[in-house]
Amino acid sequence: MPHEEGTVGRYLMMESSSRCVVPPATEPLSLEEVKEHLRIDSSAEDALLQMYIEAARKVCEHNTARALITQTWETTFDRFPGPVLEPSGLDGELLTLSRTATRTLREGLAITLPKGPIQSIEAIRYRNESGDWQTMDQDAYIRDHVAGVDRIYPGPAGWPEVDGLAGAVCIRYLVGFGGRWATPAALRVWMLLRIGTMYENREKTSTKTLSRLPMMDRLLEPYRLSIY
Template identity: 30%
Template sequence: MTYIRTALPAVEPLTLVETRAHLRLDTEDEDALLLGLIATAREHLERETGLSLITQGWRMCLDRWPDDGILTLAHGPVRTVTSVIVYDGEGTPQAVVLDGHLLDGEARPARLWLRDVPQPGQALNGIEVDFETGLGATGAEVPDTLKRAMLLHVAAMFAFRGVVPADAQPAVVPPGYDRLIAPYCRRRL
């Protein structure tokens, strides 16, 4: 199973104004760096929790249908399934009709059941499922606890900006970060 992001978030959960206020910066001199640190903090948080904070598009590619017929989508919450394509042995795409599908987008992981699916003829990645995820279109829909965790993370990365190159971030996760995001993390046994 392979996941490909098809549409990046249009905005970040934190604004520059919120971030500058948290860091007590009065000037816009560091804005380019802050934008990069905000994106890094969001991406790290999304990897840790499995949540998409801001609306974004994803594609899941798989080789065959699961035996029980229920697809699990690792990124969530899933708002909509936009298309399902199955490739035949010649590589010709065939759209699956989405009428009557069942989506439990809030489950972790999200679950999708489709009625009457054709079998893929292509051995690898013969099935593509496109879906939209996210807590909302703006940072206003992101829980304050997650935004606070991001602000702590941005502050820690900002403090080490001269020591750790930007492409090596996130180099540090601040104390208390794990406690803030813990209620949103999936635990495996």
């Protein structure tokens, strides 16, 4: 049943799952930068430091909801967003939308992806009511960027219907600041400090020291995405 216009209702929360399908080709920090920061001349611990670089980058990405280096992600939903229509008046009649309610309806139709900054939408695929996978035309949806957050809205035809089974909508998109030197300096510094803390505490069994870094974590604040 198509999403009906001119009515009000409630909105279901859309559950999603996301995964990186094409990892970054490089890291925001080189091994040489990290060794210089830690004052290490030997190559005996190079493999360990490489793991620390990757781990620090992933923690940074998790804490900010941003990808640092260009990478490809896929997010799947069970359906496209839309209202669950229900009577709003005491007499069971559906109420006419006000201008404010119209904006609410528009926001209720938006898809917000959980990772940024988005470079491009590679494809929006969905499983139609017959169970066949289809790819939406690029002119069938609109990408809107406001306050650092990307939202995807349907075109005039609305979102297509899906078969109602799990994972019926799959969006593939390119995210990241770009290459190594496109990563903001504050995030690179945070990684260096995090790696230094991990290296200094590599023999300790307690994670107490690692978890209490409030001053360091302030470097992340300007870059945290408020997705929802």
